[in-house]
Amino acid sequence: MDDLDRHIINRLQDGFPVCKQPFAEIGGELNLDENALIKCIETLLKNGILSRFGPMYNMERLGGIYSLAAMKVPDDVFDETAARVNAFPEVAHNYEREHEFNMWFVIAADNTGELQRVIDEIENHTGLQVYNMPKLKEYFVGLKFHV
Amino acid sequence: MVMNNPKMPEYRPDAVDWQLIDIIAGGIAFVKRPYLDIAEKLGITEKEVLDRIRIMRICGLIKRFGVVVNHRELGYTANAMVVWNIPDEHVREFAQQLAASETVNLCYRRPRILPHWPYNLFCMIHGKDRQTVIDQVHRLANDYTHGNARYDILFSKRRFKQRGMHYHPCRKTGDDDS
Numbered sequence: 001m002d003d004l005d006r007h008i009i010n011r012l013q014d015g016f017p018v019c020k021q022p023f024a025e026i027g028g029e030l031n032l033d034e035n036a037l038i039k040c041i042e043t044l045l046k047n048g049i050l051s052r053f054g055p056m057y058n059m060e061r062l063g064g065i066y067s068l069a070a071m072k073v074p075d076d077v078f079d080e081t082a083a084r085v086n087a088f089p090e091v092a093h094n095y096e097r098e099h100e101f102n103m104w105f106v107i108a109a110d111n112t113g114e115l116q117r118v119i120d121e122i123e124n125h126t127g128l129q130v131y132n133m134p135k136l137k138e139y140f141v142g143l144k145f146h147v
Numbered sequence: 148m149v150m151n152n153p154k155m156p157e158y159r160p161d162a163v164d165w166q167l168i169d170i171i172a173g174g175i176a177f178v179k180r181p182y183l184d185i186a187e188k189l190g191i192t193e194k195e196v197l198d199r200i201r202i203m204r205i206c207g208l209i210k211r212f213g214v215v216v217n218h219r220e221l222g223y224t225a226n227a228m229v230v231w232n233i234p235d236e237h238v239r240e241f242a243q244q245l246a247a248s249e250t251v252n253l254c255y256r257r258p259r260i261l262p263h264w265p266y267n268l269f270c271m272i273h274g275k276d277r278q279t280v281i282d283q284v285h286r287l288a289n290d291y292t293h294g295n296a297r298y299d300i301l302f303s304k305r306r307f308k309q310r311g312m313h314y315h316p317c318r319k320t321g322d323d324d325s
Contacts, residue, residue, distance in 0.1 A: 020180055
């Protein structure tokens with residue numbers, strides 16, 4: 001990754017222009033030809049440095065709901081439990097964390113009834129309690145990694 | 148339903164918006180006029196695509212429009228969820244201080260589940276090493292709670308699943324055809 005890549009990554013995290021020729025606009029800011037910029041971005045995606053290029057939606061506004069759920073999973077059944085939980089299409093991402101509550105995942109559902117159904121099913125499939133911690137208030141979303 | 152900003156205008160996506168939401172969820176094409184490509188798929192003009200995306204951004208349906216970086220690839224390997232037990236009457240003020248601190252990426256209030264889980268405020272901190280993250284959390288605790296708040300740092304060990312959300316254009320978003 002060179003300086004130009006760093007400039008591109010930092011710039012793209014500030015937002016992608018919604019105009020006819022967005023790559024030309026960013027290229028203009030970075031003093032870079034449109035085609036060259038497109039090539040650089042493609043390489044960064046291929047190398048796994050950039051993971052996705054597009055919108056981040058407000059799920060609640062789209063009519064769905066999100067919730068964060070946690071479980072206390074015994075070490076000897078952790079991988080098996082992770083596989084069972086991850087098999088649910090409603091489970092969006094799942095992290096192992098160093099804590100008594102060691103499994104943390106996000107559930108996306110159409111409504112609260114659906115959410116509860118998924119939670120009940122996960123409890124049935126794993127034999128473990130699911131602690132549901134829905135968002136009550138969001139204070140800040142500003143995920144940016146300066147490179 | 149939690150609104151991020153009650154001042155934002157309400158906007159209910161129509162059928163074309165739902166198609167657009169699904170198409171751009173998969174990512175923007177790396178061509179000179181990516182929105183023209185989308186317009187052709189939808190059978191509308193490029194200008195209409197631009198206008199619809201702009202409206203969805205303005206009203207907060209699209210929170211961010213840009214790139215998602217793979218922070219691990221960039222060397223941010225110490226990723227922590229930091230959880231705090233803050234008295235309800237102070238939680239708003241503290242959360243706003245966290246949000247302004249620049250070390251915190253996301254900040255949510257969630258319910259305590261007593262007696263198992265005493266924490267009501269969650270934030271994410273991504274750092275290049277664990278000690279840096281621990282030092283940052285200590286500083287936040289000292290600066291904003293005078294060391295009085297109970298907190299815990301949950302470093303992530305493994306990530307099992309990460310995918311974009313699925314969007315269902317059939318979802319009922321309001322008083323429509325039902």
